[in-house]
Amino acid sequence: MPKVTRRTFVKTSAVAAGGTALARNYLFGPLDTVAAESPLALQPMVEDVVPTTCWIGKQDCGMLARRVDGRVIKFEGHPANPRNAGTLCPKGQAQIVALYDPNRVKWPLIRTNAKGATGEWRRASWDEALQLVADQVNEVRERDPKAVLWQKGRSKAKKFYDDAFVKSLGSAKMGHGAYCSDVGYRVLEYMIGTHAVLHPDFRYCDYMLSWGWNITGAGGNKTCWLQWPRHMVEAKERGLTITHIDPRLRSAGPFADDWLAIRPGTDLAMALALCHELVAQGFLDRPYLSTYTNAPYLVKPDGSVAKVTVGEGEEAEELALVWDEDAGAAVPFAEATSRALEGSYEIDGEVLRPAFEVFKEHIAQYSPEWAAPITDLPAEKIRQVATDFGEKAQIGSTLVVDGVEVPYRPVGIMAYHVAQQELGFPTLQAMTMVPMLVGAMGAAGGQLSDYSWKIHKNYAKFEKLTVDDPPYDYFLNKSKFFPINTGLPGVVAKVMQDPAKFGVEKLPEVAILHMVNPLNAFPSQPDFLASYGMFKFVAVISPWLSETADYFADVVLPAATIEKYEGPISVNNQYIDGSTLRIPPMDPLFESKGEIDIYMDLTEKMGLLYGEDGYLYQVNKALGLVDDKAEFGVDINSKPQVRDIFDNWARSEGIEEGVAYFEDPGKSVYIKGPVKPTKMYGYATDPPFGGAIHRFYGESLLDAQNQMKEKGAEAIYYQDYNALPTWRPPTMDSSPAEYDLYMISYKLIEHKQARTSFVPLLAELAPGARVDINPVTANRLGIESGDVVTVESHNAVTGETRSIALPAVMCEGIRPDVVGIPHHFGMWTHPVNEGQGSSPNELYFTGEGYTTNTADQSFHVKVRVRKGGEL
């Protein structure tokens, strides 16, 4: 029958309309439906529901898996899970296709061709593959455990089984944090003691600065994309105002009440100007600053803090001095009854000033008029933001929350990945000072970070930063390069290529890569291409063949996706606390296995599963099944079922039914109850703020700078270690003028980093990469929407250039001097990746000028764009 075009078909069917069903037969042949072909449709079906958790996204949202004859046909949000409250995002819905994807790694693979090019593989048995990995890793481990490098992209659920593996091997480990927001975590650990970035208290917040924040595409810091926007829209209905500070409007969608399209890399200047204005306009919470921060510490002319030694011998303690206005003398902080924040005081012939006085002098230069040309924002706009923030903070007010009276400062900042820029550390320092000045830190409606005030171990560690002489380890810990060190895989890749430059003697020799894809997901790709080939053996644990595995794996072990036990998983939505587990809705597909099974099998082959310090011992430890809970620990001398581990854990939590509680769809979410104000608000914890004195003034940062100089570090490494955040132009700004645009990359809500672009349903929703460009710029460059353009980046330090070509898309919601590219694409191993385009990670650089002072990646670079190029 001839091909029916739309026009002829309509004509024909009009003629044939009298024949109804017969007519369709005539036109299209017999009714041809999927139902008619399904053998299962003819049999009685058994339906049931298995409670589980999302596997594809960030926060393991609660789900119910609807099954027909044991086959999952739909995932829906678990209504009893406070985090997602019965809802799911597009990724959560679409992951069902990933589950059944025939392009998963189905069985263990062993490489048959040379590394550094697309892999060729042979199918192996689990036994053979595990034995090969165990032998290769053991050979190195027995010589030097740190020469074994374990790397994971993002741990799902509690990472106890990862920690147990690393500890039982004694290996080194790397994560994704240095590409995420870890420089922000380091700032908060340093200043406040919490392990988090900045997040408002949506329940009461009236004014939020959404700073470099992807409201409609990302989600919260500690909680997920589902509950964060729900809290946000509820707050908006209550009257929350949002000022969006971002080069892109798309990130805020319709939720920005005001949009400040800031120039990339100048957030520090903006934050300093806000500090300047808050001080100038007198929006200061003096009781907070003098009681809970080190702002009253007396600072000597050399920047160090004046201290007095009390006690003797091992009891001796150095206590910081403050000026006590009641006593008219310098006394230790804790003894003072009225701590001066301002003034200068001569003590023993030295002029000492409170840190706050030093701060005031420091920021006097950073007026809105100063910041305006740097940020490309009008001075009056910056001033207005400061005024709004200060006024709406209602300094001095309190609120009774669940019977507890706490300071009420309904203003806050949402800041997360904005930390990931060259000046990320001082930027987040200055941004954190903004809520601190008005006393909003830990106040009702104000600035939260983590949802508790548990003090991270780095808070004490950062009191004194160590800068050693070489040799350094290959992360450059305690080095003159990065005294605070997140552990950037790109820096490790740099070190592997030139260890002498960094004073490193020992390099990693074998790698175990667990669901991580540096070659695609992390900058800088040429560095990973050059370094990962240097490993003499690479084992990969992953459900899909990553690009990194394709080029560099010797062995690939197939991990299950959602079909496994995993947990415990928090269901905390900021206001309600509890936990759940991932329950396998099906047996692992193909020959895949859950990771806990893989690690048990692998450590068994390595001779590390049993006994004291073995994997099982470390599992008990990492799950807290030791000491008073030792009765719940698994037997460390016999291999358990994974389900038994969780059964023990559940009983240790006082859940009598054990893991069966979590397998029951009617239960499955264990609610501990509402988060009490005495846990949520820093002012209300006992002791307040978990006992940390907030480091408004960073004495140990300045001390680190001095030590770095002594050890001969270059300025590019030490210049951002200052007691107070200090502006300098980012290094990228010294690229030649023809690199006239900034490139930023961003996340799409339809995708999760580098592990969803091959999911067919998500690739349908958000099909590929593009270059967002402002029409004014496009016109200037002769570019029209849909044109292929070449984006070329420039390294201001080395002069290196890199380029990719992608289609251009006109966008009125982006600064004319900025181009934006989503970061989810550029993969090639899966057929669905075909034609999706390149990743902006191919254009970023790692190293001097493109790495923070804490070894975190910057996602800013100067580029030029021209019409044309090869896709």
Add this chain to the structure above:
Amino acid sequence: MAKYGMVVDLERCQGCRACMEACKVENNTTESMFWMYVFRFEEGTYPDTKMSFLPRPCQHCDNAPCVKVCPVGARYKREDGIVLTDPDRCIGCRYCSLACPYGVNYFNYQKPQDAYYALGIDWEDPDVTSVTGGVVPPYKNPDHDLLYGEEQRRTAGGGHAKGVMEKCTFCVHRVENGMLPACVETCPTNALVFGDVSDPDTPISRYVRAREPWHLLEETGTEPSVMYVGGKPPTLALTEIERPKARV
């Protein structure tokens, strides 16, 4: 008798398209078919740019043009307000598609198997069929093979048969079992509200009373069951951005 309606709160919509995806999986629609579609719009010139989102399901009109033009009674409106397509009656003339001002009708040009394969996945892979028993797609929802309503017709999407028209059913197979449509169920910000508008005590009726709902293309007199609150009716000043691989 209940009268079903839907409210779309544009002040809550994040434009995330979870509804599109929930619909796709629930109803097993084939490639590029989105019974629920969310427009993402940009408006104005930098820096005075505004963004907005607009979810658009079938409007389930009370005065439905698609029902009037159907020559075989395949497209019909139920007493509870839901507008459905009987795939066993549909002759594929596509008059409904031409008559509808909302563009919500999707025609099956291909055999469904072919349309699923086009997503880049080989569902006939023996390692997959050993688990799924050869069901295509593996997440196939058996509810679509059942009969619904007083009329007992196979109206919940049918089998996506080649040569028939299909569109949003308000998830009639879920609604008849006391559940919410898949899009409403999954919406992270509760921007979609579904329920019985004839009962004044339902959440949707309270929504309608408290806000000022408007309809898409009010001037066409279609009397939609889908209402919008917040935002404003789309105009030609809007530019659609970020189109999925969809027939729109």
